[in-house]
Every structure is written in C-alpha cells, then in structure tokens.
Amino acid sequence: MTDGAEHYEAVVVGCGPGGAAAAARLADHGVETLVLERGTEAGSKNVSGGLLYAEDSAPYTLEDLFDGVREEATERPVTDYYIHNVAGNSVKTYDLGDLHEHDTDWCDAVLRRQLDSWLEKRVHEKTSEVGGGVLTNVRVNGLLREDGEIVGVTCDELDPITADLIVAADGVNSELARDAGLMDWEEPDEWFQGVKAVVDMDPDAIDDRFDIGPNEGAAHLFSGDLFEDVRGGGFLYTNEDSLSIGTVFHLDSLVEREAEPHELLDALLTHPLLAGWFKNEYREREYAAKLVPDSKKVAHREPYRDRLVLVGDAAGQMQAQGPIIKGMNHAVTAGALAADAFAVTRGNADPEAAGRRYAKLLEDSGTMDKLRPRRYELTRTVGEHDAVTNAVERVLESRLGSLAVGNPIADRLLQRAYNSPFLVSMLPDTETGYVSLPTLIAEEHGKTIYWENEIEPPTLAERIGDLTYDTDVGNPHIELRDQSAAASGAAVSACPVSARDFGGGCYRTEAVKTNGTEETLVSLDTQPCVECGTCAVVADTEWEHPRGGKGVEYREG
Amino acid sequence: MTTNDDSEPEPDETESDDGEPNETESDDGLSHPTRDKKHVRALTDGDYADMWVFCETQGGELLEVSKEMLGKARALMDQFEEDYGDEEDVVAFLMGDDCEGLAEECIAYGADVAVYHDDERLERFLHKPYTEIAAHMARGEGTVESTDWREYDEPRYILFPATNNGRDLSAKVQAELDSGLASDCSDLFIEENEVSNPVKTGEPGVKKTVEKVLHMKRPDFSGFEYSTILCLDNPDRDFHPQGASVIPGSFEPLEPDSDREGLVVEHEMDIPDDWFRVEITDYDRLEAGIDLTGHDVIVCLGRGIADDPTAGMELGLDLVDAFEDAELGITRGIVTSSYQFEGHVEAYSKEERQIGETGQVVAPDLYIAAGVSGAVQHKVGMDESDTVVAINTDTDARIGDFSDYFIEGDLFEVLPRLTAAVEAGETALEPEAVADGGDDDD
Amino acid sequence: MRSIVLTKGVPDFSEGAVSFDEDGHLERGKTPTVMNPNDELALEAALQTKVRHGGHVSGISMGPPGYADVLQDAMASVYTDDSYLLSDRELAASDTWATAITLSAGLEKYDEEVADVDIVFAGFKTADGETGQTGPQTCWALDWPIVTHVVALDIDPEERTLRAKRLVEGDVDEIETVEVPLPCFVVTDPEFEPTYRTASHRLTHKELRAETEERAAEHDDHLTTWDHTDLNLDPDYIGLDGSPTIVSSVDPIPKASSDREATMLDPEDGMGEVLEEMQPYAAEAGE
C-alpha cells in the first residue's frame, strides 16, 4: 500500500504557528520538508484572541525563527494591560502590567490571517530550498500505516505520502491526534470555547480613545457577572486599525448553563464600559470561533507515536491560567523542539526516537511544567471539589466575605494577587475564580459607570451572512450520529453559529410527529459552520474538517 | 475564447489606439496573400432555398430541442409563404447508426423533407465526419437519387441546437460552407432589413433593402444585452446559409402528427476512416437531476411547513400542478431538516431542489414562497424573478423586503385556496368570484 | 509538450468595473479590458500539461495592440512562457470566421517557424460575444482533430495520445471519454479542473506560478507581434470585410427590479390581485 508512494523526509500537517515553527526549523537542519495546509492560505482557518508572547524563559520565540515577523506581520505591541471586574454597571479595574511583563520579552497583538499567511510565505521559501515546500488546499484525512505502524499521511486531494517524521500541527481539532489514539473529544471540561469579533476602528481613534501612541497597544480583560454566571471572561486587544474583542468560556459551563455564545459576546460588546471606546460606532469585520484546549488537563506528556509527533493545540499545549492565554508561543516552542529532536535522531532505526527526544526536550526546557504546573495538579483536587467550592462560595456571599474582600487593604492585596503568576496559576477553574470573586470585587471596590452603550451588534444571521464560505455542496463534513435531543441537543446553544429559535444556524431542534407521538429531534446544516470543534465534544457526531479549501474562510482571524 | 467583434456595432478598436505602423502597412501592396484563400468556399449569386434543421439525437432518440426547432421552423416557413408567396420547405437533417425511423419522426414534428445518413461509426457525435457529412448534404452533393428533390446550391437558412455538440457542429459546418452564424439564439424571425454598412452594400452612403433576412436574437455580453444578428451577403461573396444555433427550451414543439406527409431521403457518401481520428472509448450518463430553471412558475416551500411537513409538501405540489409549467423548490432549511416525510413526498425534500446560493438560481415569471423567511443565501437564488409572492405568518419576515405581494397567513390555509382559484381560473375571469366558486361543492 | 493557448480580451463585466450608458448599452471606452475569464481554464489546462510532462506554453491572441496587456495578464495570472499577438488595422471588427482564419494562420506560422505544436488550447465562450465558435472554427481551418468541452485531461507522451473527459449536453447530460492522437486541439469546458494528485506536481505548479509575475513584468521581451502581411492574409477575407455577420441592433435585457415594495394582502379578502398575476400561468382546464 505504501509502494510507490511519494516520500518526504518530513511532512508537517498544518501551517499555524506550530507547523510554521517546525517546518522552518526542519529546513534550517536541511531536512526535506513538505507542509500541508487545508486552508486556501495559511490563516484562513485560524482564530486566536491575539496576544503573541515571546517569553524570556522560552527556548524559541517566533522572532528567533522568522526574522522581521514583528515589523511585517504583527499588530501593536501591548504596552498597557488591565483587568476589569464587573458587577452590573459597577467596574473595578486593576493594572495587570506586572503580571503581563513577568517573563515577557515582547508581546504583540496579531490577526491570524495576516500573521499565518506571512509565515506561510517564509516557510515556503525556506522549505523549497531543501526540496519541499508548502501546499495549501490540502486536507490530510488520516494516518498511513504499514503493519500497524504509522508511516505517513493520506489526504483528500493527494495520493498517500510517506515520511520519516510526521508533525501533526493541525490545531485544536486535530484529526491526526485522534487517529493515533493520543487525544479524544470526550470531556467538555477539558476545553474552552473562544468567540471573537474583529471591529473596525481608525488608527487615530484607537490612539485617542485608548490613550496610547501609534506604536503602543492596550489589552483589557473582563470578568464578573456580565456573562450569566458562565465561567470565563472577555478580552479586548488593539490592532493597527481594528479591535479584537472576544470571550473565552469553559465549555462544560457553557453547556451546563445552555448559554448562547454570541449573546455572551454581545453582553460584553454592549456593556457601558465599552461605550467610551466605541463612541456609538460599531462596524464588525468578522465573527469567529474556535475551541481552545486546557493544557492543565490535556497537554499530553508523551505526545508522539511511531514517527508521529504532536505540537501545539494538537497536543493540548495551550496554557490558560487565570487571565493569561498562551497557546501560540507554546506551539512555536514545541514545533521547533520537535524539529530539533528529529535533527539529532535522524537516521536512528527506532521510529520513536525523535518522539521520545521531543518529549524530553519539552520537559527539560520547562515547557511542560508551564503547561501542566504541578501546583495546579495539587490544588485542583481540592479546589475544584464541589464541596470545597460551595463552602468558599458561601463564605464569599456572607457579609464576612464581602467584608474581607471589601476592606481597603484587601484591595491592594487583590491587585498584587492578580499580578502574581504563582497565585494566578493556582486559581481553580470554578465560578469562584471567574464570577463570584470578580463580581464581589466590583461591588465592593468598583466605580459605577454611567455611559450609555447604544451600539447594536449584528444578529447571528447577519454575522453568518458576512462570512465567506466555499461550501462543499453535497458533502457535509459533520454528520449527526444521534439526532436525539439528549445526545446532541446541547449543540443548539453551544454552537457559536446556532441558537434556540434560530433556523439559520447549524443546529436546531424540531418537534417531529411520527405516528402520533411527538419527538424533539436535532437537525444539522453544516453550511454555516465555522469549524470551531464544539459539537465534536458536546454532540454525538462524526466530525471531520471540510476538504481542502472548502468551508469557512476567515479574512482576519 | 476569441473575438466577437461581430457583436460590436462600432467599427473597430484598432483605429483608436494604434499608431504609425499601419500607415506603412497600407502601402504594402506587394504581399502575396494566399493562406486564407484555401478556406474561401463562398459562392456569388447562388441559389438558396429552404430552412434546414439539424436534428441532434441521443441514445437513438431525437433531443427535445430538435423537435422544438422543427416546430419553430414550421411556423417561420408558413409565415414565409404567406409573406412572399413562395413555398419553401423545412428540411430536417440528421445522422447516426440507424435513423430512418427518426427521420420519419421529424416529418411528424413538422419537416417536409428529412435527409439522414446511416453509418454505425456515427452512433455518437464526432466533429470531423459530422461536419463533412452535413456540409456535403447542404451542398446537395451525392447521388442523383438522394439530391434530385432539390434545385438550389445551398440552404437559405440553417438551424442547430445550442447544445455542446450542436454548437460545435454549427460552427464547423458554417465555416465549411463559408457563412456566418449567430449562436445561442432565443428568438428568430424573418423580415426585410435596410442595410447601410458599406461592406455589405458595396458603396458607402447607400442604403439597400435586403429581403428574407433571418433576424437572430440572442442574449449577449454575459446576459446584459440582447443583440440581433444578421448574416448578410457581401457584394462579391455570398454568406448563405444564414445560420443560427438555438437555446433548448426557447420554442414549443408541435404535436407530432404521424399522418403528415413528407419526403425521407437517405444520403450517400463515402466516409474515409481517416475522419475517425478521435475515438470515443466510454461514456456515462450523469444523474438526471432536477432542473428548476426555465419554468414559468416556481412554488418554493420553507420551514413554515413544520407543523405537518407531509401535508405542507402535498399542498405545495397541488399548487404546482395547477399551473401549466411549474416546479417545486425548497429552502435549505427543508433539505437539512429532520422532518419525517412520508414516502410519496420524500423525494421532494432533497438537495437537488434547493434554491439559493448553494442550490439552484432561478428567475421564473412568478415565484411563490410559502413559509420561507428569506435569508440572504436564499434571496440570491430567486431575486431575479419577475413577480414574487410571499405567504408567511410573520409580517416581519425578511422575504417581505423583496416580495411584490405578501399574503399574511398560514400556508396550510392559503395554499389550498390559491390552488382552487387557479384551477378554476380558466372559466371565471373574475378571480374574486373564483375563490368561492363551485369547486368546494363536489 | 509544446502548447499554445488562445486568449482574448473582453470587457470586465464584474461589478464595479463594467459601465453602461443611460440606454443600458455597454460603454466600451469606460469599461476596462481583461482576459476572458474562460481562457483562464485553457491556460490552466496548458499549465497542467507542462507541470506533468514539461515543455513550453505560448499565449496567442488576435486583437488591437492593447491586447498585449491581455497576453501579459495571461502570463501573470496563470502561466505562459511567451506571447504572440496578431494585430493590425486590417484585422479589426472580425467576426468569428475571420478570426478563425487569422488565428489558424498564426498557429500554422508558429508550427512552421517557431516549434512543432502538440496541443492548441482554447477556452469556451467569451464573456462579450459568447458565441463558443472560435475554437471549433479555428480548428476547422487547421483541420486537426479536436476535443471540446473538456472537463479533465491526461496525456500519454510515449503513445502521443491525449485522453479527455468531455461534457455532452442532451436531454440527459453525459460524460464521454475520448482518445485523440497528438497534435490536437482542445477546448476546455467552464467545468474544467486541473488535477494534481501528487505533492511534487503541486510544488512544480506553485514554482511555475511564482515565476510568472516576474516574467510578465518584462512582457515586451517575450512578445512577438505579427500583422496580416506576416501571416500572408488578404485583407478582403479578414477583418470586417471577411465577416458574414453584422449586429443590427442591441437592446438591453430588462433586469427584474431589485427594490420591490410588497403589497400586503389579507387572505380573507384581498387576494384578487395575486390571482390575476397567477391566472396567465394556469394549467388548461380539464387536466
């Protein structure tokens, strides 16, 4: 079956930051590398909130690998950093500058279409010098095996390809990681869902309204009660001539509350706090969504099998602790380390030599400890335990609790606590960290905001209508295995482009009469799908990505 | 591909934007042009008569468009006789491996003469032999027995179907006969024409009236304009037959009449093997699919049928049946629903009937949308319709923004009433009276 | 493989570019000229041949000197190695017959003086004329075997044959597989899609595409212009003089109005108007 197949020394699947870093580094080592990307251009499928970190402690940053990336492909550097705790119209703001600067060499806001397409060109230049290159519009649909051992990849668009090293840098919904049995799509509590709007704004208006210079940028985080008690928070980052505004929620919490992601985003957009920035002007360029892995729970400690290594989101290497979201930088590190591992084990007869070496490099470089902090593993067992959480909640709600948080010393302590990477990494993932505490802080310390926010975000139908799709007509990429509301009903609200009482999204429920009895069934139309991956986890589906170049095309990301 | 300065009334583009080289060029009377001459086959002052119709076949049957052209040709030549007093014929011509029976069928569909050529190698269309045979037929070459029914040099008019093969053949045959062609016509009529174009009249500033000109109307410029094309003789070079290819569905066929009299002629000619350099090794029929375009009326159903999907579908189909030429379309909302349709209507709930951005784009005279909300992706599939009627319970539904009539009501009540009224419509001119007319009684 | 592709300039009918006068007639002067969109597929087909089997691709066009830009566009937007323009005043206002004669003369000259041609590629209809005739007629003048409406193709360089899948329209559409000896003439269908099933072919494709813009920037160095004397054509048989057909009139096609004002009707009493609209389409009674 592998006879006559084309062979490359290395095949990298996905050209996001992880894939780009791996490929660039492989090319540096002179390895013949083929990169396969399913989008029409790298970045056309990708979403991030947008802060790309370069950590002092990291073995690699994107700039180490791609000279000029900051000048040519990123947006504004973050120079101001705040968190806003919200309770109704009351807001308490802390400066998070210290936390932000801890271990940070630089940090730029990015838009993924712009960034990734730039990286793609550089990667193609580098890899074509060693006999490979980047191919877009190609979707890898599985692993090629020989006698049960992974030896290559199969694609929708190309004949099978064999390789000595296969790098799965195919993101959060990695089909390859699942094919290899290294990751699964089972538990909602292992994932976040990120939803984001890119909002048009004139550069001068940005400078003016955020009180920054042309080469400065602001980052604002939001937590508290503006999200219907769903665990998670919001962000706003400044780009050159737009804002990235979004939300990141625990998927289990979204499902549990049956919250509508687009409404949560709208709650943030229409909060009075944002009125001063919008000045009642709002033009949304793009609505986007994507799952985000929670490295604390899913970062794989041995992300390899045979010749296959996983890097970035595919391996769950996305660090979200407290308000910090760091995925792109770790994907870069992991990609480069995987390449280095292959370079030293090249020619080794053992197909897993590179994988083992890569896992060791992740450990030795301290990357794995950032992704899966031991402290967290210890606190979690108690912190997230229901009984304990409930007890903490009760204390917070009691007069004593508010008193404790409300006293002026507490205010200073709180600011310091938020700025301590150590404390932040210990915040348990319960409502306490995300909702109760911030709400309480705002109630006790907050200023009331009297601005009127009169903007009207687009409806879901308009948002879908504004997106660009190349629909693979007659070839749906997701199939519902179980139409019952019990199995798949959660997707109706959790899907970012579906909603209850909205017929134009992917998922909806229908009351169907069969022989007199009425039954509620779920139906699916994949055409408005933005390929976020949510329903792969919360509904009973057969989930694949669309074929190369098909499906949604992000222009901003 | 190339050209179509034929569709361009103003003389040329070259004149305006080129410079010197041409000045010297025109003095160059010394070249010895030869290459093109070998292709010139035109006559001067030839005799022309009859309207020829190429009848394309598929799998041993006449294509629908072949019958439509015969019907149109019949009407045109009957009118011709009335206008000019000369009786000229409709001549069907066709080829294949066994088409005598089809030739007879052509007579039934309105031809006076049907010329056919049989050869087992001609079962499927091939450019070279089909072109050579057609030209040979048109020129009246061949045995005496097969040509003594006619006394002219070449046909006056010639029609081809604007199908992939028919269009190719029209281009090659007209080139071989050294004449012109208007392709993809949707209307034809014969009339005199006053010409002033000096190339055609021979002298600038003089107008000349030409009789019996076939006027060929066709959508042009990517569908932005209609052009009327004429194929006219030059003073010293005849351009006959005047040729057109005809868009399928443009005309109505006649009711076949097997008693019609006509002459069936077998054409004879030697066909060298050398003409079969292109070999057809295989062919497959594509899924027939449903074509929602080209109908007078489309009735489109949306998720408004949710309360009883099967009944809703039936009501839509009833209304379709009440029209002469209508089809049923559906929204994407129906395609992807989990409605449990009963067997007899289930086939209507499939993607092949979807209208919109990712379905078919239709532009009927009348578009009736029942229980359709009017999403943008649906709109782009029907917005060019002449008259749009919406039936919806929700007056805020977006479809209202692009409807001519908005019937505020439940489709389960409105559809049957429309159907009854349309069905009864023939007898009663006053629609109001129809709505409560006799039908309910029986 | 040596391929040559016929291309033509057409008014840019895309929204925003195209301009119509008050009577709804196309304003050529105000509408930019672009490469005929269907020709892009012919170019893709030629490029596929080059990617798979190596060789050379030339673009050829007949038209005013301004069409050099169209050939440049063809070079930049898909791929050609060089360009040939058949242009002079005598060729102006040709209809398809005259165009076919001129192009076939150009192709014969190329075949005799530049290099033996294996395949001539042409696109389907033009966006302005939409006749679909030029390919078949040019081929008729050459008397080469022809395959039209090609949706996919493959070449066997050893056997010197081309295998193609072509779309046949009928009451039911069909896909035909045909085999033709080289040299031959290929007209691509609007449904044509190049196929590259191996990574190395795709990389070669990408590499060739990457070269095009640079080369196109120096287009004059790759352009050869021939006039009617070079082609040995008699002015009486080309251009307007050699054209059988003329356009007698052009009428704008009325577009359904897109801003409609809905008349609200109550089914209880107000459906008369709608029924009046419907009656003309009613089936004959008694069916």
Ligand SMILES: Cc1cc2nc3c(=O)[nH]c(=O)nc-3n(C[C@H](O)[C@H](O)[C@H](O)COP(=O)(O)OP(=O)(O)OC[C@H]3O[C@@H](n4cnc5c(N)ncnc54)[C@H](O)[C@@H]3O)c2cc1C
């Ligand atoms: C709303 C939101 C906010 C975020 N905010 C931040 C932030 O502020 N900072 C930060 O660092 N991180 C942030 N992240 C996380 C960050 O986006 C990811 O961690 C990062 O993109 C992971 O990079 P990657 O290279 O592993 O995968 P991706 O960037 O997802 O790249 C995967 C690539 O593989 C391709 N691909 C997938 N499957 C196939 C296939 N089968 N065949 C071929 N190609 C395939 C995809 O098209 C894509 O190009 C955020 C994420 C979201 C959703």
Ligand SMILES: Cc1cc2nc3c(=O)[nH]c(=O)nc-3n(C[C@H](O)[C@H](O)[C@H](O)COP(=O)(O)OP(=O)(O)OC[C@H]3O[C@@H](n4cnc5c(N)ncnc54)[C@H](O)[C@@H]3O)c2cc1C
């Ligand atoms: C990329 C993409 C491509 C798409 N392509 C297409 C496409 O090609 N074609 C298409 O149609 N859609 C398409 N869609 C889907 C489109 O957005 C809509 O979801 C769909 O058209 C809605 O179908 P609907 O009008 O039947 O349903 P709904 O939007 O649910 O509307 C039902 C309507 O019925 C009315 N109604 C309910 N009960 C009754 C009653 N008893 N009597 C009368 N009225 C009643 C309601 O008021 C409502 O207006 C596409 C979407 C995307 C994202």
Ligand code: SF4
């Ligand atoms: S259908 Fe599934 S993958 Fe697509 S947008 Fe909705 S939840 Fe995300």
